Amino acid sequence: MYNLCSQHSDIESLRSIYGLLLYYFLQFTDTKMDVRNMSDFESGSFDAVIDKGTLDSIMCGQNSQEHAAKMLGEVNRILNDKGVYIMITYGDPSYRLNLLKDLQFWTVKLHVIDRWERSSKKTWDLTEPLPLQDDSTSIINLLGPKPDVHYIYVCIKDNDSARVDLKAEVNEADK
16 A cells, blocks of 8 residues: 655654554555656556545646646556546535546546534435436535535546557557
């Protein structure tokens, strides 16, 4: 299991919070790396990538769409043919769904889970994905204007996207 951080201080903070014993038990490897360039990892070398806040951070900066596309392209590259990218975020579908779908790397499923603070609103079954249309309006209609949930985007890499990657590599080699 790898933890990728852009700062060594972030890595040290994680170690101090979770303790070296837990790190050793879970066999974490901490690596300082820019997620927009994960060239240290071979293509297709991961079954899953879990993102809790990384894409959110990128989306808050300058040139966010460009940097997000680079990050997601790298995630797609390092995932194996049926790999899964799981993003846990506050970013609602109107901000995240088009970004994930436009890249056409994967099939996207959306799950929601109530935030820690209990509300009187409906609770959601984490095991059932919400129905997705081409835009996010169906989700907004289902959840309401300000839902008190975390969004969990489960992006399953398609074989078609692997063929697209292969075509891109072949075209690059022809140049």
